[in-house]
Amino acid sequence: MKITIIAGARPNFIKIAPIINAIQKKQNEGLNISFRLVHTGQHYDKNLSDTFFEELNIPQPDVNLEVKSGSQAEQTAAIMVAFEKELIQNPTDLVLVVGDVNSTMACSIVAKKSHTKVAHVEAGIRSGDLTMPEEINRMLTDSITDYFFTTSTSASENLLKLGSDPQNVHFVGNVMIDTLYQNINRISAPDFWNDHQLHEKNYIILTLHRPANVDEVSSLIELLHGIDLLVNDKKIIFPIHPRTQAILKESKTDFKNIIFVSPQGYLNFMYLIKNSFAVITDSGGISEETTVLGIPCFTMRDNTERPETETIGSNTIVGTALENLKTVFGSFLQNGARKSGIPDLWDGKASERIISILLDKK
The missing domain is CATH 3.40.50.2000 (Glycogen Phosphorylase B;)
Known part of the structure; x- marks a missing residue:
């Protein structure tokens, strides 16, 4: 099974890291699965792009489409034109997109028009606010997705209400949390920690x-x-x-x-969050x-x-x-803070579930 993975912006990089880890784990078990990593170049600032690849041990992309910035329409169009050429040159069994940035929507459209199946990780989430570009990206992507992977039962319910095939809607958990658990022992204080006399909870x-x-x-x-x-x-x-x-x-x-x-890079920012x-x-x-x-x-x-x-x-x-x-x-x-907990399946194993399901569907 050949999978093309799309990454375009900071949240994408955090979400694809554990998915790639799960694929590599299956490869080590001898299963026939491979991936091609496409960086659209939507975020091109080093702190928003390269740093996350380095910190999260994401392999260098097979290609960087280098679309950079522009208006919503300009950026989306540039991604579609570049990815269409990429997909023609490197056919695949499945295009896997994550989140809700312009790259997610643009590459999904190109894939479907090329008769290639699409898997959407973090499908079904909705804010109900159509003034947000991300909300439009979510709605359009989910309207043409083949396999839906959701972070919550409410996201799954959103998809079912829209008529998505229940056989293809899978509540798997949260890949962002996979990344957090996989790196929690690697997080570190930023350089300015001592300069500003920071300590836990201050x-x-x-x-x-x-x-x-x-x-x-x-x-x-x-x-x-x-x-x-x-x-x-x-x-x-x-x-x-x-x-x-x-x-x-x-x-x-x-x-x-x-x-x-x-x-901040991921490891420093998570350290700041954890101790805040x-x-x-x-x-x-x-x-x-x-x-x-x-x-x-x-x-x-x-x-x-x-x-x-x-x-x-x-x-x-x-x-x-x-x-x-x-x-x-x-x-x-x-x-004081309200009583809280952790949602179901936010256990660090969402990526493993996703890859196992995709292998069962090939």
Whole structure:
């Protein structure tokens, strides 16, 4: 069985690492399975791409399509044109895509139009927010996928409601958690750990990347000032894109507690998460890792495509208004974290399940 694996952006790299490990394990057992790794080049900054390949022991891609940035349409079109040529030159039995970035959707469309089966890892998740490009990518990818691998029963139910074949919808667990378990003993403190006198539970992690939060300088500064005043005795570690940090410096804005650092590699970032007091974020994926690590997470969004993290108590959706965050975070400081747990099948074995199922279907 020949599988072409697609990786385009930071979350993809974290998700494909354990899948490749599972394939290699089957190869060592003598099974007839191989893979070709295609890097679309959607993320081309070293901290967003190469670092993750190095840290997670992902083999060098067989090809890098080097599409780089552009508008949604430009990037998607560039991926489709480049991947079509790649697929013609290197036919495969199956194209495996992960997550919900542009590469996921674009390569799925090319594969199906080339009469090649598609497997979608992390299928079925939905935020219900069509203003998110990722939501459109999820919906389009799932509409043409052959084999669905889900992280939760709710994701499976979403697919079944849409008419997906129950025989091809498989609740397998979470490959992001596979990567976490496989690397938990390798995580390490970043270089700035001692410089800022960090230690367990004396800091909060802040991540912001959604356009509504970071594109407008005045609203970003207002948000940061509000977060800066949330706690007086905690530092706030904010991995920030250099471009955004440069804009803030031009505004000559000072913060009491916020420490700006560069984007982190996986091993350093997981160390920061694991030892933090709490996380404030507008990301969806980070809430998965905080759930397993037992770190309270506060998500500044009106919705989430990972409702299991909120249901189980580890993640709180606080909306986009700063006042909501102040209220919810203040309650957390006074009353402590909610009781939480770990969702079913988030046990580090999702990738093994995926590859075993695909081998049974060949």
